[in-house]
Amino acid sequence: MGQSAFVTQVIPRYSDDDGPYADVLIQIDGRQIGGAYPCAGEPGDRWASWGPAGLSMKHPDRQAAVRAQIQAYAADPSGWDRILDEEDAEKAADRARRDRELQQERARRRERRRRDRLGDDEPGPTIVTIPAYHALYAPIEEATAVGDWLAAHGIEDAASCVHEIRVEQRAARRVVVYQALASIVDDPQARTETSVVTLAMEPPAIATPPRPDLHQLFDDHWPTRFPLIDYGRRLACGRCSGERRSAMPQIGSSEALVVWPCSVLQAQIGGGDR
Numbered sequence: 001m002g003q004s005a006f007v008t009q010v011i012p013r014y015s016d017d018d019g020p021y022a023d024v025l026i027q028i029d030g031r032q033i034g035g036a037y038p039c040a041g042e043p044g045d046r047w048a049s050w051g052p053a054g055l056s057m058k059h060p061d062r063q064a065a066v067r068a069q070i071q072a073y074a075a076d077p078s079g080w081d082r083i084l085d086e087e088d089a090e091k092a093a094d095r096a097r098r099d100r101e102l103q104q105e106r107a108r109r110r111e112r113r114r115r116d117r118l119g120d121d122e123p124g125p126t127i128v129t130i131p132a133y134h135a136l137y138a139p140i141e142e143a144t145a146v147g148d149w150l151a152a153h154g155i156e157d158a159a160s161c162v163h164e165i166r167v168e169q170r171a172a173r174r175v176v177v178y179q180a181l182a183s184i185v186d187d188p189q190a191r192t193e194t195s196v197v198t199l200a201m202e203p204p205a206i207a208t209p210p211r212p213d214l215h216q217l218f219d220d221h222w223p224t225r226f227p228l229i230d231y232g233r234r235l236a237c238g239r240c241s242g243e244r245r246s247a248m249p250q251i252g253s254s255e256a257l258v259v260w261p262c263s264v265l266q267a268q269i270g271g272g273d274r
C-alpha cells in the first residue's frame with residue numbers, strides 16, 4: 001500500500017502561527033498521527049518530528065521531518081491505525097474515568113452539605129409548630145419571645161419567619177427545623193433551604209392561631225428598612241412608600257416613607273396593636 005492511498009495534511013499547531021518556522025501537526029485521513037517542530041541545532045539539522053517514527057531529529061527542513069513520520073506510517077498503516085485507535089480508546093476511557101470521579105466528588109460534597117444541614121439522624125414527628133409569618137401578625141410579646149428563642153438557636157434571618165418553623169422529636173434529640181436563606185437576597189420570596197439545629201431551649205407557647213389568609217398580603221406589604229433615610233431605625237412598607245412617592249412626586253423621599261405595619265396591614269391584622 002503506497003502513500004497515495006491516504007490523504008496527508010500538515011496544519012499549524014497554533015492557529016495564530018503559520019509561518020515557515022511554526023510547529024505543525026501531521027494528519028492522515030483527518031486523524032492526527034504526529035507533528036514537527038523547529039529546534040536549536042546546526043544549520044541543516046534544525047527540524048524534528050514525532051509520531052509513528054518516534055522522535056526523529058536532525059532534519060534539514062520541515063518537509064523532511066514530516067516525511068519521516070509519514071513513511072513510518074506508510075510502512076504499516078493498519079498497524080498504526082490500530083495503535084492510534086487504542087490510544088484514542090485509552091484517552092476516551094481516561095476522560096470518562098475523570099468525569100466519573102468528578103461526578104462522584106460532587107455527589108459526596110452535596111451529601112456532606114445535606115448532612116450538615118439536616119443532621120445524620122432520621123426525621124421524626126413534629127411536636128411544636130410556629131406558623132409561617134407569625135412574627136408579622138402575632139402580638140408583639142409573642143413575636144418577641146419567638147424571636148429570642150430563634151436567636152438562641154442562631155436563627156436570625158428574616159427569611160425564616162415567612163416559613164413555618166417546627167420542633168421535631170428525633171431518636172436521640174429534638175431539633176428545630178426551619179428554612180434558611182440559601183442566597184443573600186433582600187426578598188421574602190428568596191430561595192431557602194431546609195435546615196436543622198439541635199433544640200437548646202424550650203420554644204415559647206404560641207397562642208395566636210395561624211393566619212394563612214394573610215400570607216399574600218404580607219408578601220405585598222413586606223417590611224423594608226431605608227438606611228439612608230432614617231438610619232435604618234424604622235421599618236417601612238416598601239409598597240405603600242413607593243405608591244405614595246409616585247402619587248406625590250413633589251414630596252421628599254423621607255416624607256413618602258410609610259411606616260410598617262401600614263394601614264392596609266393594620267386593617268387585616270386587627271387592632272393595630274403592633
Ligand SMILES: [Zn+2]
Pocket residue numbers: 221237238239240241262263264265
Ligand atoms: Zn403597605
